Amino acid sequence: MSKRIPTYSIERKKARWGWMFVAPTLIFFSLFSFYPIFNALYTSLFKKKLLSLKPPDFIGLGNYSYLFKSPDFWNSIRATVVFTLGTFIPLLIFSLIFAIFIMSRKRFQNFFQIAYYSPAVLSSVVAAVIWLLIFDPRGLGNQWLNLIMNSPGIDHKWLANSVMVQMSTMLVYFWKYVGYFTIIFIVGLASIPQSIYEAAKIDGANDWKNFWYITLPLLKPTTILVSIISMLQCLRTFSTQYLFTQGGAPLAPINVITLNIYNTAIRDHRIGRASAMSIILFVIMLLFTWVQFKSSRADEISY
Amino acid sequence: MSYTLQRKRNKINRQSLVIDVFIWAFLILAALFILAPTIFMFTASLMPANDILKMPYRWIPKGFYLQNYWQGIRGNDGTFIYIRNILNSLIVASAVAVTTVMFSALAGFGLAKYYFKGRTLVFMIIMATMMIPFEAIMIPLYLVTTKLGIQDSYAGLIAPFLVNAFGVFLMRQYFITFPDEILDAARIDGASELMIFRTIILPNSIPAIATLAILTFKAQWDNLLWPLLVVQSEEMKTIPLYIVKFMAEKHTDEGAMMAVAAIASIPILIVFFKLSKYFLGGAALYSSRKG
């Protein structure tokens, strides 16, 4: 009789049930997530044009080496990085400020939360058409900015100037998601027990010290969470840039990676190169998530 | 009370009053800024197009110019296809919400409460699918869809979204906290695993289910890229596609454009205001992850 660790039939039965519960989802992911991504990886090794009936040419890493030498691709990386940083930093700062301010009020907390969150509920297509009107030279954007800066008649070229158009896309994103991240911070703030503040008070700390030495450090995991989620979202941005360029805005300043992938595949028919870009984007996002996973593991907060 | 102490008290009171006013002003101004575009959309939808881009913008429309809504629903070809498109969005978003909840609950339950070899690996693989950008797989997905012959149909719109990793994560997170004793007690009483799932787990997970259903519904309502690829006929378009089409056709009729946008937003806004705790709860659940 060979040495075998006895596996109890109950546990085996439970293990089988575990698999059965998970199986439908796994099958689905195999067909609709794994197969396509491997297909994309495979396609990225070929020079393939979308309409061609001829068998594609195998070029190995040719697409990748082209991309790494292509100024157009690096422009997309630049556009994506600028967009990501330019969006998530204000998002982080303002959502934290809003959360603290809201929590310090005794009334209307719910009203503010709902008001700030509401743009996230609108579809991004709706948001884009609204903002296209606001950014029209005759629209609210110019009117309000001119009012604030007391500069009547100036066209701030929201969609026409290459720096402004990038800021316009960031503004739309910020507007849409600041409420969402405010809520996350509110929950994070609420989970800090009052007892800590009371203890600090006894030790003579005032509000400012409280904030710097207690609140902020204890918010670190939430902060990291907000950063990573918002960065990942920003990396995937598509609708705003797509709809703005359809509406006449210049392409180059806001040619983020996802839009570049779409255009390379659909406008230029270069499916091999587009697949290579997608794989690169996929790797970037994997890296970000790995970083998040590591940091959220490392920061188990105990009071 | 001594004179200096009273003065110090007054000074502190004044300081905190100033801070108070500042905070209120900040919050209110921010609220105005954030709400303004949505309000703009609604007011603009009630004005004739020529008034919308007049400077300065008249926030209060002169009358209820409902022709915009009529034109929006009627469409530029007069076929009222928008109504069908709204219906399509409703059907697809609801179906995806239902399947996502079902599959996520099943998978989340399996991952949370059952120990099997490779469980962690399976979980990590599922989480990895969150990383796959849609543009990376859209063409292969399209090929799969056409091979199955389901393009330009409800099945084609729903299929790639039957379940997603976020849903599995959410459900698993929720089920982990479910006390094992209740499950074991049920097992001793002779209940099968499926029965336990149906009669104990599901009814007691309404908050998580509701949150997931609402978030999924909202995400599908908003989906542009996939329908852009897979829908070919006017009848099967969803709301975002209709908006894009409308924008391209009659870019100048801003009034009708805003009316179309308003019509697309009213249902989801109503759901939001009525069930706001589930929307806000979704964000909260995200932040309560502890590994």
Place this chain on the structure above:
Amino acid sequence: MKKLFTIFLFVLLLSMIVNSATAMEITFWTHEDPNRTEIEDRYITEFEQANPGVTIKRVTSGSGQIQELVLTAFAANQGPDIFNMSIEDEYAYIANERLSPVDFEAAGYPSLQAIYDAYIPGVLDPVTYKGKLYGLPLELTNWCIYLNKKVFKDVGLDPEKDYPKTWEEMVEVSDKIALREGEIVNRRGFDFRYPYYLVSMVPMVEQLGGKLISDDGKTAIVNDEAWLKFLKFMQEWGPNGRNLGSPTYTNARKLFNKDNNDIGMCLTGLYQQGRIRSDNADFYNSGEWMVVPFPKFENAVKDVPAAYYGHYYMVNGQKPEENQQMAWKFLAYMLSHPEEYLTKVNIVQPTVELMNSETYKSMPYSDVFTDDMAKGHVVYYGENSAEIQSHIREAVESVMLAGVSPEDALQTLKRKVQEVLDEV
């Protein structure tokens, strides 16, 4: 009784099989145009009555989306039976041999040559490939300048005499017409037809002596000086120059029909008349609009008007033989009504018969269009025309909006278009 019943069942089954064998569905994808939809739906009904067992399914999409839809469908080998787009977008399908050659018998012609004879010389060249013909023209279009007489009179100009004949005059006239509030332009004199650079802007470069592609097809962007002049002109036009217009304002031709005192001129084709008539009949009937030829630069080396482009109906080569034949039969039937296409939709089928007909000659300003078309040439078409057009777009946008110098933009453009050429 039983026997009778079995025979009955047998006959029923047989008839069902026969019916399904002859039941053919032809899918027909085209871009939206309410006037054309009306008449083509009628042709479909008539054709289906004359050809029982055949159903035609007609689907319209926005003109900005149909390229993607047809592309993704063909990429999955699921393209429609019939489709049409502008030739720059269609050519890739010919070059990749995805199409069915014209079946002249099914289309009712005695020979292939007869088809060529029926049309104006040269218009079938873009769809002739390796000796075979791959499309039948739905329309041939060129663009001229429509102007709103009221706007001209408003600034004291006489539309009949003072309309711009050169691009330099266009700048001056537009400046006069422009109504501004600070930097914001509320009324523009003219604005370009921005996404369509191959049709409307390459000819401007050609007027200055430049070329998009050299005659031997090997070199991109010929004659730097001409291109630089053109880019500088566009820079002057835009918000960083004299602020006369920009791609970010609403399309001029979409504003024109409304007659809302916010645009003076626009660049568009004969079909615009049909749209004016249906959008704003009062404006159409008032006669307060007219059409003038495409302007030239003052020191133009060549007299080149806007390029003309065609929409051709094409048939999917991957469908069964019978489908292809029926598709060509149906197309020929639809296209046998050129006068109705002209009067109801305002699009011109370039048949010899139509161009010489009274109906055509009596359309307002058709002579302006005809004259310009005779001087012009077809738009650049090639397997990568969409990509090349996007590079031109980027060059123009970068000098107009991003402050890039024309020299730098030209270098980038040269490099990019050369790369596309070298690949093929």
